[in-house]
Amino acid sequence: MIDDEPDVLIDREIDATTVRIYQLRVAHPTDHPAELAERAGLAADQVRAAERLLSRLGLLQRTPGGGWVAINPENAAESLLAPMEGDILRQRVAMAATRERLHALSGDYLEARSMRSARTSIEAVEGIENIRAVIDDLARTCTESLDALVPGGGQSEAALSAAAPLDLELLKRGVRIRSLFQHGARRHRATARHVSRITAAGARVRTAGVLASRMQIYDGELVVLPLDPGHSAAGVALVRDPSVVDYASQFFQLSWGAGLDFDGTGEEDAPVAGTAPIGQERDVLLMMAAGLSNDEIADRLGVSARSVSRVVANLMTRLNATNRFQAGVEAATQGWLTS
Incomplete structure (x- = not known):
């Protein structure tokens, strides 16, 4: 048909x-x-x-x-999209299998790269205490700039307590700091206090919707990446290869340019009726249209499911929609999914 x-x-x-x-x-x-x-x-x-x-x-x-x-639109959507969802599921399974096979080569890759000279090697550091020691050493030797992607929304008290003295010391020495958090950090009181403290000392902070992975770039010469983005305690890789560092710097600059300034209030501007959503609202709308649940959206944005539910409810009201299918139709009609 x-x-x-x-x-x-x-x-x-x-x-x-x-x-x-x-x-x-x-x-x-x-x-x-x-x-x-x-x-x-x-x-x-x-x-x-x-x-x-x-x-x-x-x-x-x-x-x-x-x-x-x-x-009923929801029943129609289930019948119409079921074959597509089956194809997507099969593709995801294939992607996961491929990812696992490639990840299995990580140890061999790092071992081979460790045989190269120190300035172009990738050094793997495992264990939380070893990671902290390395970060402390990098902070002490940093002289010009530190750019950081900080996913996960609001940060833990332990992480903020560890970061604050290092950031303040760097700023005191004249090092330029740019940190990009996720939008969810705006509503996290401890993170907002930390941001206010370091911005008062000269740091620049912005927020974005979805950040792929934690990343730190020191002096434009070394990038710190997680060995496993899903488990930060698994270890980090210190990469000095110029081509990789240059790529990471360009990626950060692109993400930074798309970010919104963190004004220290911990809140985003209220949406104006009739205007297309921006910031976190737009991220939520696009993920809704892609079929993600509230829990999945919350995980990607680093916010609580309750926060996502509030945004979804607001969007449904503004779109005069009673269900997600109708909201997607109305959002597409208004051009909100492509603007």
């Missing part, structure tokens, strides 16, 4: 006429097209075209008597 026009799911929006016909079919399931056309004040051809589109979307189904019955 949808094979003859596969692009209907991607390229064609649900216009006001189609929505009106769908509503009338819900209210008047036994009407003939001519009756429905009269109710809607439309031509019969317009009604038939709208019904064909609704049928391809799974929102209308034929009855044994040849009429139409309207289907």
Whole structure:
């Protein structure tokens, strides 16, 4: 039924006429097209075209008597998207298997790189105490700049207590510090206090929606990366290879340029009615449209599921939507998913 026009799911929006016909079919399931056309004040051809589109979307189904019955949008979405979700799941499984096979080579790679000269090698450091010792040493020897990506939203008291004296000492020596947190850090009191303290001393701090991994770049010459982004305590890699450091610096600059200044209040500007979402709101909307649950969105943004629920509820209200499917349709209609 949808094979003859596969692009209907991607390229064609649900216009006001189609929505009106769908509503009338819900209210008047036994009407003939001519009756429905009269109710809607439309031509019969317009009604038939709208019904064909609704049928391809799974929102209308034929009855044994040849009429139409309207289907709940959530049920239609499940039926229509199930094959695609199956394909995505299979791709994710294949990606996970490939990732595991590649990760299995990490030890061999690091061992081989350790045979190169110290200035171009990758040094692996494991154990939390060893990591702290290395970070302390890098902070003592840093002379020009420290750029850091800090994912996870609000930071733990232990992490902030360890970072504060190092950052303040660097700033006192005239080292330029730029830190990019996630938007969720704005509403975390301890993190907001820490940011206020270091910005008062001269640091620059911004926030972004999703950060791929923790990263620190010292003097534009050495980058510290986690061996396992999902478990920071697993260890870090100290990379001095110029090409890798240059790539990391460009990646940081790109992320920094897209960030929002952290003003120290711990809150983002309130959304203005009728305007497209920005910042964390836009990140949540895009992930909603991609089919992620509130818990999955919270994990990626480094915020609580309750915070995501509040943002979702606000978006649904602004879009005048009663469910996520309807919110996605309305957001696409308003251009919020592409602006």
